[in-house]
Amino acid sequence: MLLNLTWLIPGMPLIASFFTALLLLSFSxxxxxxxxxxxxFIIISLTFSEIFNFILLKKNIVGNDLILRSNFELVVDRSALLxxxxxxxxxxxxxxxxxxRLERRTGYVRYFISLGLLSGLVYLFSFSGSFFHNFYDPLISSIDKIGISF
Incomplete structure (x- = not known):
């Protein structure tokens, strides 16, 4: 059940950022x-993603999830969750x-939209299960062996 909702982890910040960007374009x-x-709004969407990610990590839920029954597969394992x-x-x-700390200037909203999009894309990167997965897997595996447990 929870594995089928894995798309929400990268989806929530991406959807919130796209929605905010659409509003920014319409009502600048x-x-x-x-x-x-x-x-x-963007911080709350990222917080919900983090909470859901922590639940998957705590319950040790691993597996694969297809996004919208397409060929794009999210690979959920312990190293990707960490x-x-x-x-x-x-x-x-x-x-x-x-x-x-930042002053509210002209590019402030665009800055947060960019951070939300980037965080969603990093979540997608972490669950990609492709060549990039081999890039960070040795680092996370060594951190996991040290004894950091949730």
């Missing part, structure tokens, strides 16, 4: 004034730090 002046709601959890936490910290 208004959206540039709504900096806090936009940033909190990688996506750590990278997601880094993105979440960057966003939280940005909310508290």
């Amino acid at each position: 002046k208004t959206m540039n004034r709504l900096t806090k709601p936009v940033s909190y 990688f996506s959890e750590s990278i997601g936490l880094i993105f979440l910290l960057i966003m939280l730090f940005s909310v508290s």
Whole structure:
């Protein structure tokens, strides 16, 4: 059941960012004034992705999931979950730090849209199961052997 919802991990930040970008294109002046709601909306979407990712990691749910019955397959294993959890936490910290420290200027909303898109794409990268999976697997496996357990 939970494995079939794996697409929500990269999907929530991507959908929130695309929706915000669409609103920014349609209502540019208004959206540039709504900096806090936009940033909190994208942060909440990333937080839900992190929570769902942590649930999969805690319950040790692994397997494959097809997105919309297409040929694109999400490979969910322990190393992919550890990688996506750590990278997601880094993105979440960057966003939280940005909310508290950055000035609300013209490119602020675009900055958060870019962070949301990038975080969703990194989630997709971590669950890709292709050649890129071999890139970070030795690093995450060595971290997993050290004894970091959830």
